[in-house]
Amino acid sequence: MGCKCCRWPVNACRMARMVKLLPLSFTGLVLFLTVHSFYNDAVITGTLLLILFFPVFGFLPRKPLNLPPGPSGIPVLGYLPFLGEKPHQEMAKLAKKYGPLVHIQLGSFPGLVVANARLAKEVLMTQDQVFSSRPDSFVTWAKHFAYYHEGSEVRYSMGTAKPGPFLRNMRRLVAVELVAPKRIEHFKAIRREEMDAMVQELLSEVKSGKQIVDLNMAIGALAMNVMSRMVIQKRYYAKDISPETKKEAYEFQRLLVTVLTWAGYPFLQDFVPGLRPLMSMISSNEREMAKMAKNTDAFFETILQEHRQRQNTVESSQDFVDVLIQSVGDDGKRLDDKAIKAVTMEMFMAGAETTATTIEWALAELLHHPDIQTNLQTELDTVIGTTRMAQESDIPNLPYLHAVIRESFRLHPVSPLMIPHSNSEATELDGYHIPANSHIFINSWAIGRDSSIWSSPEHFDPERFHKSNKFLDSQSSEDQRSMVGIDYKGLSYELLPFGSGRRGCPGMQIASHVVSVAVARLVHGFRWSLADDRAPEDMDMEERFGMNLQMRSPLHRVCCEKRLPEEVYLSM
């Protein structure tokens, strides 16, 4: 067990205190002698001594704080080096050992892992206001890609912003202009056209005799095109685009991949801010990011200027950038150009990859479990028939599809630790002291595998969400029975792929439409199996942690067979 104040090993903590005291004591001694030889007056020297040594009391042994239990780390870095390549899994292991609330020291910051539904509710609902900030540790990325500088404290990205006028205004704009029912309906045609385009693209590959298709690419193109048409009225992912757009699309894709990669990168200086000046000097990452940030800024500046020239004021043809340009904040001012550029980019980062990865995991599970794929096809054929493709209006009539998607979200939340929350003031949680500015990791991956909630938690089985729930027997508790009613919209803390509360995902409605219809279309229109004679049980279902929790082996080579009559595809 580590020291109660910081969880380092007790001796390491004592040593660190002594090391911290040395320079102060030395400086104090030198100053004392200088001052005393100058004034030769005991009262003045004594007063100065008191002032000088006052801060030292901060380093003397303190009354132990009642922190939640947790592992000890190493001096300076704390538990950072032990989080490994899959921090969500390591944090889940810690929760098994120490309980659902675990304290971990992350460099200079206290960290907290929340790993059960009851405590997630406490953080996201009961104490939502206290925990709705974001940590101070995103600043390296934000400095380059969200126009952050330490003097201003403003981070022009919703995901990293602290509560305040910028975040309030942005969340309002997204809620009203992108995801309100009227706008969802308005963008319906875009979603339908992109779904049709994906099916046609897959069909043309199947017809050309290639039975193996790149499903990862098809899904990625769908999610990107839906987002880019809503946000900037452009379509970058298609074979039939003009050579000019192709160049622009290439630059867009290159920039986005880089920005996403850096966003998932743990910068040491963000956790040990004392190292920031040194790292800025020696780190090649910072130089590379600064270069890339210039290109990103130039790209989104062009988009912004194109929109300004077009001056689109007709609501029916407005995209999200038009809305951002015209919006007026609480202070009566228009948005800063930097904010418009950063939020435009963020829509792609937060909205497209997450949606694509979610669809890919669902399809992966259906490849891994062919019997469940067949069950879903049976439901689709029964409800929709075989003479037309699935539409958005069919979704409420497809309970098994809904169960498949919920089960996929349970096992594969693409943001397994959400975006870390932070508390602006010290508080108490479950009787423990939570220091201000802690990094709060709500581990939805671990909650989705909590055996006190879910029977056979590692097992993919949509039945647990379906009325014919075979996991229920006479021994089942009321809690287990109520699983059938659990949804992912932020009201059931057992299933939180989109988070919940003030910082919950504002894009949930759009994502939910795209994910449901894409899975329905892909499974209704095609039969999927593994390429290269691989058996389902040999499939690689491992994860790769990053900005999103992706498949370690994405679905680049999958067998695809058309399963509806030819005229259904032709009539789209």
Ligand code: HEM
């Ligand atoms: C299946 C797709 C998606 C999933 C699983 C997902 C999940 C999440 C999660 C877990 C969070 C963090 C919640 C928290 O920290 O409490 C989040 C935040 C966010 N999401 Fe999504 N998201 C998806 C799609 C989208 C879409 C389509 C958009 C764009 C319209 C979007 C925009 C955002 C933004 C801007 C934030 C930051 C909100 C804030 O910090 O206040 N997301 N999302």
